Amino acid sequence: MLRKVTAALLGLALSTGAAVAEETTIKFTLGWKTQGSDAAFFYAKDNGYFKEEGLNVVIDQGEGSGATVTRVMSGAYDAGFGDVNAIIQNASTKPQEAPVMVYMMWNQPPFAIVAKKTSGINTIKDFEGHTLGGAQGTPTTRLLPVFTRKNGLDGEKIKISNMAPNLQEPMLIKGDIDAALVFNITSYFNLVLNRQDPDKDFKWFSFGEYGLDLYSNGVMVSRKLLASNPKAVAGLVRAINKGAIAVAKDQNAGMKAALNYDNLINADVEKRRLQYSFEKLIVSPEMREIGIGDIKDDRMTRAIGIVVEGYQLARAPTPAEVFSREFLPPRAERELVYTAN
Structure with missing residues (x-):
């Protein structure tokens, strides 16, 4: 009887081990x-x-x-x-x-440009003559030339200020840049954490709504x-x-x-x-x-x-x-x- 119980327990242990191994x-x-x-x-x-x-x-x-x-x-x-x-x-x-x-x-796509409503940027055409802050290598910054071409903007009239991603919202809030090239799901909440109202005080331009349907x-x-x-x-x-x-x-x-x-x-x-x-x-x-x-x-x-x-x-x-x-x-x-x- 003891031998049978031992064999049963051994079989259970082996089957459990096999399940874990799988x-x-x-x-x-x-x-x-x-x-x-x-x-x-x-x-x-x-x-x-x-x-x-x-x-x-x-x-x-x-x-x-x-x-x-x-x-x-x-x-x-x-x-x-x-x-x-x-x-x-x-x-x-x-x-x-x-x-x-x-x-x-x-x-x-989360790729967007965000501007303070007080910046005077009301349409994408208004990017011309303004400074946009972008982090080098990010999709929003890299795809900006495609954005400008698809929407008939003069890229030569848009100034890009290169900066680290964590500086974009602080510089936008301070007015050091007119708009920022961002991921909306990141930037929106960076503004929230900086005690800003992203909906009331900022205007958002999603790439997906302007020809970059990614x-x-x-x-x-x-x-x-x-x-x-x-x-x-x-x-x-x-x-x-x-x-x-x-x-x-x-x-x-x-x-x-x-x-x-x-x-x-x-x-x-x-x-x-x-x-x-x-x-x-x-x-x-x-x-x-x-x-x-x-x-x-x-x-x-x-x-x-x-x-x-x-x-x-x-x-x-x-x-x-x-x-x-x-x-x-x-x-x-x-x-x-x-x-x-």
Whole structure:
């Protein structure tokens, strides 16, 4: 009898060990420091969605949505949240190394120009004769020449003052520059944290509304993970999709998960940022039509053309080199309904 019990316990231990061994670890990098707009990832982890897929997802803070691409390409991370336009740049020259986006979250681009209402800038034509503050290398600054050409502006009449990103809002507030080339979801809340009213006292010009209809941030994975474990990629996408849909319905639950990950964040500001991400970047007529996570290939082709022009790339990658819908859940499971609460 003792021998039978021992054998049973041994079998249980071996089966448990096998189950643990089957769990796949995925190192995942955020696009920046902890923000409310990342709540879907934290919610998926806290509610066991990753575990249900046999995944152990280790989430680290990021260094910028463009840097996510280099982090994944280096092999330091398997996946992350970052900018598809940075994928396009790398896919142009290193198509076998560049990550692939598998779940588009920000259907609308965050690239914008923000001006104080007292600056006298009321239309984009008013940029001429004024000084814009831009951080070198950022998409908004790099794409400004495309913006000016598409909108018939005289780029020679627009002065660019180069500066670090963290100086843009302080210099804008002081009046040292007339407008700033920014990411709206970052700049809006930098102004809030500087005790400004971004809606009342500032005017926003989104690139997406002026001919630069670009996609933006989503979930990307390494080509190595795609090739070696497509099942894990599909599970990662399913779990994040469930998290995004849940947080769209309940931002308080999303913020609880974000605070569980990092209790030092400003909960009030980050909840506003979370809601802003849905209202300005995620929810759109196209997203309602095709569901969260997917893209339209013809729009991506045009977006690639804009990036190729702006960054003067030698080769335009195809949409298939940049984005794969192979791992998306069925359309019915990607129906996102956002309700601010």
